Amino acid sequence: MxxxxxxxxxxxxxxxQSIRLNTTASNIANANSAASSEDEVYRAKKPIFSAVQLxxxxxxxxxxxxxxxxxxxxxxxxxxxxxAPLDMRYEPHHPKANDDGYVMYPNVNIVEEMANMISASRSxxxxxxxxxxxxxxxxxxxxxxxx
Amino acid sequence: xxxxxxRALGIHAEALELRExxxxxxANNLANADTPGYKARDFDFKxxxxxxxxxxxxxxxxxxxxxxxxxxxxxxxxxxxxxxQISLDGNTVDTQKETAxxxxxxxxxxxxxxxxxxxxxxxxxxxxxx
Numbered sequence: 001m002x003x004x005x006x007x008x009x010x011x012x013x014x015x016x017q018s019i020r021l022n023t024t025a026s027n028i029a030n031a032n033s034a035a036s037s038e039d040e041v042y043r044a045k046k047p048i049f050s051a052v053q054l055x056x057x058x059x060x061x062x063x064x065x066x067x068x069x070x071x072x073x074x075x076x077x078x079x080x081x082x083x084a085p086l087d088m089r090y091e092p093h094h095p096k097a098n099d100d101g102y103v104m105y106p107n108v109n110i111v112e113e114m115a116n117m118i119s120a121s122r123s124x125x126x127x128x129x130x131x132x133x134x135x136x137x138x139x140x141x142x143x144x145x146x147x
Numbered sequence: 148x149x150x151x152x153x154r155a156l157g158i159h160a161e162a163l164e165l166r167e168x169x170x171x172x173x174a175n176n177l178a179n180a181d182t183p184g185y186k187a188r189d190f191d192f193k194x195x196x197x198x199x200x201x202x203x204x205x206x207x208x209x210x211x212x213x214x215x216x217x218x219x220x221x222x223x224x225x226x227x228x229x230x231x232q233i234s235l236d237g238n239t240v241d242t243q244k245e246t247a248x249x250x251x252x253x254x255x256x257x258x259x260x261x262x263x264x265x266x267x268x269x270x271x272x273x274x275x276x277x
Contacts, residue, residue, distance in 0.1 A: 002167045002168050002170070002171040003167050003170065003171075005171050006170060006171055006174040009171065009174045009175050009178045010174060010177075010178060012178055013177065013178030013179075013180075016178075016181075017181070020181070049179075049181055049182040049183065050182055050183075051175075051179050051182050051185050072175065073175065073178050073179075074178045074179045074181075074182055119181065120181075122242075123180055123181055123242075126177050126180065126242060126246060127177065127178060129246075130174050130177055130178070130249065133170075133249065133250075133253050134170065134174070136253070137167070137170065137253060137256055137257075140256075140257065140260050141163075141260070143264075144260070144263065144264060144267065145264065145267040145268075145271075
């Protein structure tokens with residue numbers, strides 16, 4: 001039955017997009033978290049997506065049953081920190097200024113984060129609609145042969 | 148004369164099953180809409196259905212050494228979609244296109260369902276003799 005697999009696929013999509021939304025929220029919240037050194041400062045976080053591939057045994061099983069070997073949803077491989085240059089500002093009166101009078105600000109690009117946020121929420125909605133459609137199709141199938 | 152369900156239901160049972168599979172493939176495309184390097188996949192519904200129907204008329208194997216025919220129905224028939232526009236991260240999923248295809252597939256599923264349900268209703272009517 002492949003219809004209930006759609007729930008897994010759409011669910012994996014929703015989970016991945018919500019992690020992306022979480023990192024975006026964290027980035028925007030910390031956009032102005034100042035620090036006095038490069039090691040302490042917050043860096044923008046980005047999730048890495050990849051398609052879920054079946055392992056060899058599952059692929060063999062699928063091939064024997066004559067089924068497709070398409071991947072099964074999406075997964076988040078990890079969350080990495082952005083390598084973009086940090087924002088160094090000359091603010092000698094800031095309590096966190098270093099000896100030279102510089103304060104480190106995170107490498108968060110607000111415009112980029114807003115675009116990411118909209119994209120993530122739209123993708124999340126698409127996945128919800130997928131699950132909804134699959135639910136309707138499954139419901140229909142259960143009514144097969146009834147009056 | 149015995150009643151053969153396969154013959155009574157016609158092509159609709161296979162069509163419904165294929166519609167389910169296509170829904171899964173398209174759902175997978177949409178779930179991976181933001182995955183770098185993911186290539187959108189789909190299969191030719193008409194060709195697959197044709198292959199499934201042809202599969203019912205199999206060649207007879209008169210010797211044990213004969214190999215069974217390997218055709219499109221046994222393979223998954225999945226192909227890669229040709230993108231309209233190339234994206235920088237190598238992803239070829241066009242969310243709008245995939246959503247449209249998915250919705251169309253759901254409607255086709257409902258059509259196949261109605262036809263199959265009609266067959267069942269007709270069979271029930273015959274059995275009850277109403």
